[in-house]
Structure formats: structure tokens, C-alpha cells
Amino acid sequence: MRLGLPAGDALPPMVDWPADLREAVGDAAWMVHGGREFDGRPLSPLDPEEIRQVARQIGQRGIRAVALSSVFAPVHAGDEEQAAAIIRQVLSDADITLSSEIGRMGLLERENAGVLNAALRPLAARTIRAFRRALEGRGVGARLYLTQNDGTLMKAEFAERYPVLTFASGPTNSMRGAAYLSGLRDGIVVDIGGTSTDVGALVQGFPREASAAVEVGGVRTNFRMPDIWSVALGGGTVLRADPPAVGPASVGRRITREALVFGGKTLTATDIAVAAGCARVGDQERVRHLPPDLVEAFVDRMHRMVEEAVDRMKTSAGPVPVILVGGGSILIHRPLRGVSRVVRPPHHEVANAVGAAIAQISGTVDRVYNLEEMSRSEALEHARREAVERAVAAGARRETVEVVDVEDVPLAYLPSNALRVRVKAVGELDLGAAR
Amino acid sequence: MEWLVTEADVDAIALGAGVLGTGGGGNPYLGRLHLLQHLRLGAAVRIIPADAVDDDALGCAVGGMGAPTVGIEKLPTKHQMVGAVRALEAHAGRPFSFLACGEIGGANSLQPLIAAAQTGLPVVDGDPMGRAFPELQMDTFMIGGVSPAPLSLRDAHGNTVVVTELVDAFWAERIGRAITIAMGGSAALGLPLLTGAQVKQHIIRGTYTLARRLGRAVLEADRRGLHPVESLLRESGGLLLFVGKVVDVDRRTTGGFARGSLRLEAVSHDLAGAPAAGARQPAGESPVSRAHEGSTGGRQCEIEFQNEFLIARVDGRVVATTPDLICIVDAETARPVGTEMLRYGLRLAVIGIGAPPQLKTPRALAVVGPRAFGYDLDFQPLAAAWPGTQPEVAG
Numbered sequence: 001m002r003l004g005l006p007a008g009d010a011l012p013p014m015v016d017w018p019a020d021l022r023e024a025v026g027d028a029a030w031m032v033h034g035g036r037e038f039d040g041r042p043l044s045p046l047d048p049e050e051i052r053q054v055a056r057q058i059g060q061r062g063i064r065a066v067a068l069s070s071v072f073a074p075v076h077a078g079d080e081e082q083a084a085a086i087i088r089q090v091l092s093d094a095d096i097t098l099s100s101e102i103g104r105m106g107l108l109e110r111e112n113a114g115v116l117n118a119a120l121r122p123l124a125a126r127t128i129r130a131f132r133r134a135l136e137g138r139g140v141g142a143r144l145y146l147t148q149n150d151g152t153l154m155k156a157e158f159a160e161r162y163p164v165l166t167f168a169s170g171p172t173n174s175m176r177g178a179a180y181l182s183g184l185r186d187g188i189v190v191d192i193g194g195t196s197t198d199v200g201a202l203v204q205g206f207p208r209e210a211s212a213a214v215e216v217g218g219v220r221t222n223f224r225m226p227d228i229w230s231v232a233l234g235g236g237t238v239l240r241a242d243p244p245a246v247g248p249a250s251v252g253r254r255i256t257r258e259a260l261v262f263g264g265k266t267l268t269a270t271d272i273a274v275a276a277g278c279a280r281v282g283d284q285e286r287v288r289h290l291p292p293d294l295v296e297a298f299v300d301r302m303h304r305m306v307e308e309a310v311d312r313m314k315t316s317a318g319p320v321p322v323i324l325v326g327g328g329s330i331l332i333h334r335p336l337r338g339v340s341r342v343v344r345p346p347h348h349e350v351a352n353a354v355g356a357a358i359a360q361i362s363g364t365v366d367r368v369y370n371l372e373e374m375s376r377s378e379a380l381e382h383a384r385r386e387a388v389e390r391a392v393a394a395g396a397r398r399e400t401v402e403v404v405d406v407e408d409v410p411l412a413y414l415p416s417n418a419l420r421v422r423v424k425a426v427g428e429l430d431l432g433a434a435r
Numbered sequence: 436m437e438w439l440v441t442e443a444d445v446d447a448i449a450l451g452a453g454v455l456g457t458g459g460g461g462n463p464y465l466g467r468l469h470l471l472q473h474l475r476l477g478a479a480v481r482i483i484p485a486d487a488v489d490d491d492a493l494g495c496a497v498g499g500m501g502a503p504t505v506g507i508e509k510l511p512t513k514h515q516m517v518g519a520v521r522a523l524e525a526h527a528g529r530p531f532s533f534l535a536c537g538e539i540g541g542a543n544s545l546q547p548l549i550a551a552a553q554t555g556l557p558v559v560d561g562d563p564m565g566r567a568f569p570e571l572q573m574d575t576f577m578i579g580g581v582s583p584a585p586l587s588l589r590d591a592h593g594n595t596v597v598v599t600e601l602v603d604a605f606w607a608e609r610i611g612r613a614i615t616i617a618m619g620g621s622a623a624l625g626l627p628l629l630t631g632a633q634v635k636q637h638i639i640r641g642t643y644t645l646a647r648r649l650g651r652a653v654l655e656a657d658r659r660g661l662h663p664v665e666s667l668l669r670e671s672g673g674l675l676l677f678v679g680k681v682v683d684v685d686r687r688t689t690g691g692f693a694r695g696s697l698r699l700e701a702v703s704h705d706l707a708g709a710p711a712a713g714a715r716q717p718a719g720e721s722p723v724s725r726a727h728e729g730s731t732g733g734r735q736c737e738i739e740f741q742n743e744f745l746i747a748r749v750d751g752r753v754v755a756t757t758p759d760l761i762c763i764v765d766a767e768t769a770r771p772v773g774t775e776m777l778r779y780g781l782r783l784a785v786i787g788i789g790a791p792p793q794l795k796t797p798r799a800l801a802v803v804g805p806r807a808f809g810y811d812l813d814f815q816p817l818a819a820a821w822p823g824t825q826p827e828v829a830g
Contacts (some may be wrong), residue, residue, distance in 0.1 A: 004509070004510075006512060006591055006592055006593070007509040007510065007512050007591035007592075008509060008510030008511065008512060008591075009512055009513050010469045010472065010510065010511040010512055010513045011465065011468055011469060011472070011510045011511055015468055015472070016468055037509075037619045037620070038502075038504065038505050038508070038619065038620050043509070043591075043619070044592075071508050071509055072508050072509075105504065105507060105508065106507045106508070107507065107508045107509075107510055108465070108507075108510065212776070311680075311780055312780045313780070314779060314780060315778075315779050316683075316779055317682050317683070317779070
């Protein structure tokens with residue numbers, strides 16, 4: 001349900017979804033009055049009776065998962081909250097996602113993220129139940145947390161409410177683990193696995209976020225996602241000698257059967273690392289026949305692929321430190337251009353698990369304040385408090401929560417004093433509350 | 436030649452209009468969705484040549500005005516464009532028989548097509564810029580002396596304003612902006628009111644066909660496994676000024692304009708840093724790298740922008756100046772890159788396309804030449820002809 005009529009009626013919710021996905025989520029969308037102008041003035045008055053009518057239709061169709069969006073909700077989220085309360089009067093068991101809790105400026109993308117989240121909640125609940133059963137089955141009496149895509153953890157209950165926050169959390173775990181193991185807070189993390197290399201930037205110990213719209217299954221969204229560049233290079237990447245080509249195919253987990261050094265018949269990136277004398281896995285004799293100039297050409301090529309990927313993630317031309325992690329990192333053993341130093345921390349092959357185990361909890365706020373209602377410092381303070389509260393709600397111990405990042409940008413092209421504020425707070429996992 | 440806009444044409448026009456946007460003009464994404472909605476419901480959008488319009492026929496150009504931040508929250512409203520058109524028509528007191536485009540570069544290319552889908556009026560194949568420019572006075576209608584009054588503005592609620600008298604296009608810009616802010620930061624704009632004779636005298640002909648041609652060239656290259664940048668160069672008759680990597684972006688937002696400069700450095704093109712999901716051309720076989728060797732061969736490229744790309748230098752030498760089109764596209768996909776998307780590390784191709792002759796007259800250069808944007812430079816025409824009137828290259 002979108003609040004914002006009469007504006008935007010030409011493009012109803014989910015208008016840019018692939019048809020099959022739209023059908024899969026029920027293709028049920030309504031537009032009602034409400035929403036705000038850029039300066040926080042009402043766009044049109046919210047009509048409780050109109051919302052109740054739609055709520056009754058939602059109930060009649062047997063729908064429980066509801067996504068609410070509202071024009072300029074990042075400036076003023078009150079309309080979504082008020083509408084949610086009205087819907088609950090009619091449908092007491094409605095499961096409601098607010099767009100303002102998930103996305104940023106850009107109604108269609110924020111709304112899409114909200115709909116995805118609402119639609120995924122039942123799956124998230126099922127998945128988490130299954131995790132719990134698996135733990136119980138093995139007699140593990142610990143509390144369950146899930147990793148989210150800013151590299152921190154959230155309570156399982158929280159993950160049930162915000163499943164979209166788990167998207168792409170794999171690479172971010174590795175990045176947090178790399179920061180922890182190396183002691184570096186800023187740099188580029190190169191995580192080389194069996195099939196691909198994920199490259200991301202660490203900023204003050206946390207993965208940098210993507211700034212542009214991100215497509216998820218063909219749906220444009222704008223919620224928080226890590227800025228990751230992936231290259232088809234991993235330990236199992238298949239190499240072709242004539243003409244020389246690297247990937248993109250990979251033998252993946254079959255490497256221990258198919259790579260030459262393990263007695264297989266496929267030339268892989270790992271075989272080259274062994275032939276070059278910089279990795280000791282499998283049987284070195286089985287790659288002795290490879291011509292040295294071919295080995296050299298592939299070694300050079302793989303280093304240049306990583307160099308280019310690192311370069312894409314840099315924000316300026318100066319050299320930066322690179323933290324090399326993952327089982328496939330044996331492929332890289334020479335200095336890299338544009339890189340001040342390469343750090344290969346101990347236990348780097350399990351950086352991903354380490355990243356999850358250091359157990360930090362975050363809370364973030366990204367919203368627009370109207371400076372005609374409050375001063376800049378009041379706005380910043382409000383956002384800081386809210387970020388701390390969100391971290392605590394997600395499972396952080398209050399006394400350990402620190403604000404790690406504050407950014408405020410005035411919105412361009414508009415005469416009013418609209419200020420966009422982003423705050424991130426991080427604290428330690430509250431294990432005390434677990435018992 | 437007259438043609439009907441198909442769904443595939445919408446994608447091609449949006450892409451081609453993005454290239455002609457020369458870094459500005461806004462993203463046609465939302466307009467594209469809106470137009471497709473109409474076409475799927477069976478609306479017909481007819482593009483007619485300027486010479487098919489009677490001298491005494493009446494119509495207007497139509498587009499959007501406002502802040503991009505507002506446009507992405509207050510999405511398009513059904514009756515806004517058509518309301519702005521009808522308001523001017525009522526003021527003129529005579530039925531319209533055509534619509535026109537105010538700016539082919541970027542988002543405003545699709546707005547007249549949406550109004551056409553709603554009114555059934557044909558759209559003239561052409562526009563008064565052949566590209567994108569930031570202000571109302573920078574078009575061949577205004578340069579040619581067509582009055583900016585009356586103009587109409589309509590908001591999402593249906594509030595409609597007709598400004599009946601305006602001293603000149605600068606006032607139209609100033610007053611139009613003020614009304615747009617009062618309307619919540621975005622409005623549909625009808626401007627200017629045109630006779631068929633004025634259209635024929637001033638419009639840059641064939642720019643819808645050109646946008647479609649450029650878009651098709653890129654989309655077709657995707658399908659046939661050709662290099663899209665190479666196809667775009669061939670279809671546009673443009674010059675490849677530079678291929679390189681962004682090493683610095685310097686932005687200054689002043690006076691509502693996104694001003695700044697961009698620095699690119701040449702990179703060797705034999706790297707295979709392909710994303711995991713996509714297959715790409717193998718090392719060293721990129722036609723663009725070959726073409727590059729034969730082009731300027733420079734090491735460094737610097738580009739000045741103010742919403743649009745305006746001046747290009749290679750190794751310190753000026754190689755392209757406004758109003759010639761400096762189009763920047765992704766070096767691999769040929770998708771247009773706007774000034775707001777620029778960041779360190781992007782691999783870009785800089786293409787120079789010759790401006791339409793109407794923008795190169797002394798009178799036009801006073802409004803759209805380098806000095807009009809504050810650069811102490813004379814216009815230095817590219818050795819490339821405006822492709823708008825050339826026959827289609829790809830079959």
C-alpha cells in the first residue's frame with residue numbers, strides 16, 4: 001500500500017518487476033492518499049477510512065504480509081507509522097514492513113525493497129526455525145544470531161523481521177574478519193575462494209556500502225548493500241592454454257578430484273600456483289611438464305586481474321594496503337601495482353567465520369531532517385540516539401555502543417533546509433541477555 | 436518518414452537519448468516505465484517529420500521541470516503532461532495538431548511521447564537542442580526568436596498555471612523555477628507554443644530517429660556479440676576522443692548546477708578482470724583498444740562539466756567544445772554515464788559528435804558556446820558532421 005495520491009498514479013507499486021516475480025508475491029497493490037512534499041508538508045491528508053477499506057480488502061484476499069510505502073518517507077516517516085496502526089485495527093495479525101525502515105530516497109526502489117522484505121518474512125521465519133532445530137538436534141544450547149550485510153550480527157528475531165538485511169552478507173563477513181585478523185581499519189580486502197574473487201573496501205573497519213541502485217532478482221532496490229566487485233578468479237578456475245584464457249568456468253569443490261595436482265585432468269589456477277613454486281598442495285610432479293613461459297604468463301595474468309579489481313574499488317589513485325584472505329589467496333604471491341603492501345593475516349583462510357564470530361552489532365539511520373523544525377545539531381543528535389537504539393534493539397549491549405560514522409549532506413536543488421543524515425552505531429553482542 | 440513507436444523503440448530511444456544527454460538531461464528510467472504502460476494498453480504514438488506539419492498548425496513542446504530528488508519520490512502522475520498541454524491549447528483558443536520535444540537528451544525525450552499516448556497527437560521528429568542543455572534559453576526555438584510565452588505548468592494535484600507574458604527566456608527560466616518550487620519541486624511544462632511554420636524554421640530535424648538509431652546500434656551490438664562502443668561510433672559518425680579510467684572527479688555544486696571536472700588516464704585494454712557472472716571479450720581483442728591506437732593516442736583527458744560535459748582536453752590540448760556533443764559511455768557496454776555517476780576507477784569512452792548546424796551560428800554560439808558557460812575559449816568545431824540527417828548505417 002502506497003501513500004501518496006494523487007502523485008505517482010501513473011506508476012503503481014511493482015510496476016518495474018518481472019511479471020513472474022510480481023505474480024509470485026500476489027500482484028496486489030493499492031494506492032491511497034497521504035505522503036509528504038520534499039519539505040515535510042503533507043502532500044495530501046491521510047484518510048483513515050480509505051486505509052481501513054483497503055485493509056479490509058487485504059484481509060478478504062487472505063493476505064497477511066503488508067508493505068507500506070509513502071512519498072518522502074525518509075523526510076517524514078510518520079505517515080507510514082500511522083497507516084500501520086490503522087491497518088492493525090482492522091487486521092490484528094498483519095505483518096507490516098515500512099519502507100522507511102529499509103530503503104532510502106527513491107520511492108520506487110525503496111518500495112520494492114519493502115515488498116521484497118515483506119514477501120520474504122515467511123521464508124525467513126521458516127529458515128530460522130530450521131536453524132534452531134539443527135542446533136537443538138546437536139545439543140547446542142546457544143542463542144542464534146545471523147550475519148547481516150554490513151558485516152555485523154543481528155538477533156534471529158530481528159533477521160526474521162528484516163530478511164533483506166542478510167543479502168550479500170557472505171563477502172562482508174570476510175571483510176570484517178580480514179579487518180580483525182590484520183588489525184587494519186582501512187584498505188581493500190581481496191577474498192579469493194574456489195570460483196571467484198570478491199573485492200571490497202574497508203572504511204573504519206566496516207565494508208563500504210554501494211551508493212547506487214542494486215538489482216535483486218531483476219528488481220531495482222536501494223537498501224543497504226555492500227559495494228563488492230567480483231571477478232571470476234578462484235583456486236578452481238579453469239585455464240585454457242591455447243589461446244591462453246583464465247576462467248570464467250571453475251571446477252569449484254571438485255578441485256580435489258579434477259585439478260592436475262590432485263590427479264585430475266583439468267588445468268586450474270591452483271595448478272599454476274603449484275607449478276610456480278608458491279603453493280604446496282597436491283602432487284608437484286604432476287605439473288612439472290607445464291612450460292615455464294606458460295606458467296609465467298598465467299601467473300602474470302592472475303595478478304593483473306586482482307590489480308584491476310583492487311583499482312576499481314579504490315576511491316583515489318594513491319596506493320592502499322590490501323588484505324588477502326580466503327583459501328584461494330595462494331594464487332597471489334607477488335607485489336601488486338597500486339598497492340602499498342599486501343597483508344596476509346594468520347588464519348586468513350577462515351576470515352569469513354572469524355568475521356561472524358567477532359560478534360558486533362550495528363544500528364544505522366539514514367533519513368532526511370527538515371532544518372526548519374530543528375537545528376543541525378539537534379538533527380544529528382536525534383539520528384545518533386536512534387542509531388544507538390537500533391543497535392540495542394538488534395542485540396547490542398547498551399554500554400558498549402559507539403557511534404562509528406556520521407555523515408550529513410544538504411540536499412541539492414531545493415530551497416528548504418533539507419539535511420540528509422546517516423549514522424552508524426556499533427556495539428558488542430549482549431551475551432548477558434541471552435541467558 | 437512517419438513511424439509508430441514500439442516497445443522496443445522505447446528502449447532504443449531511452450538509450451540513445453541518454454547518449455545525446457552528454458552527461459545531463461536526467462535519467463529516462465521512470466518516463467520509460469510510464470510510456471511502456473501506455474503502449475501495453477494499446478496507445479499509439481506517432482512520430483511525424485517536421486515537413487508534414489502545416490504552416491498554420493498549432494502545438495507545443497512539453498517536458499518536465501524540477502529537482503531530480505523530487506522526481507524520484509513524486510513519481511509521474513497520469514494527467515500531468517496532458518494537463519499542461521491542454522492548458523496551453525485552451526489559452527491559444529485553437530485545437531493543437533502536434534506535440535514537440537523540448538530536449539532530446541535524457542529524460543525529456545520521453546515526456547512528449549507520454550503526452551502523445553494520452554492525446555493521440557503526433558510528435559514531430561526533432562527537438563531544439565539535439566542534445567541536453569541546462570536552461571530554457573539554450574534552444575533553437577528561443578535563439579530563433581520564438582516567444583517563451585505563454586508557458587504552462589501543472590503539478591500532481593492538478594494546479595495549473597499559465598504565464599501569459601514573459602520578457603524573454605531568462606525570465607521564463609526564473610519564473611518557471613519559482614512556480615515549480617511552490618508546486619512541490621516538480622511540474623509538467625508546456626513551452627513554447629509553436630506554429631507549424633516555426634517548427635519547420637527552427638527545429639533540429641530527425642532527432643527521435645537519431646536517438647532510436649544510436650540506441651538500436653548499441654542494443655544490436657549486444658545481441659550480435661559486436662563491440663557496442665564501436666557500433667555507437669559507426670552509427671553516430673562520432674570521433675573516439677579518448678578511452679581511459681577515471682582518476683579524479685572534482686565536484687563543486689554552485690548555483691544549482693553540478694559543476695566540476697573529470698580526469699581520465701589511458702589504460703591498457705588487455706586485462707580480463709571480468710565480473711564473475713559475465714563473459715567478455717578476451718584479452719587484447721577489443722576493437723575499441725584498436726580504434727584507440729588510431730585516435731588521439733593521448734595519455735590524459737580532462738573534461739569540464741556543468742550538468743553536461745562541455746569541454747574536453749587531451750594531453751592539455753582542447754579537442755572538443757560545446758555545442759559539439761561530448762558523450763561519455765562505459766568503455767565496455769556503451770551505456771551512457773551521467774555526471775552524477777562519475778567516480779574513480781570507471782572505464783569510459785569519450786566520443787565527440789558534431790553539433791547540429793543550427794547550434795553553430797554566431798547567434799547560437801553566443802548562447803551555447805564555451806563563453807556562454809564562462810570558459811575563456813572559442814568554439815573549435817570537431818571534424819565530425821552532425822549525424823541527424825544521415826541515412827541509417829546499420830541495416
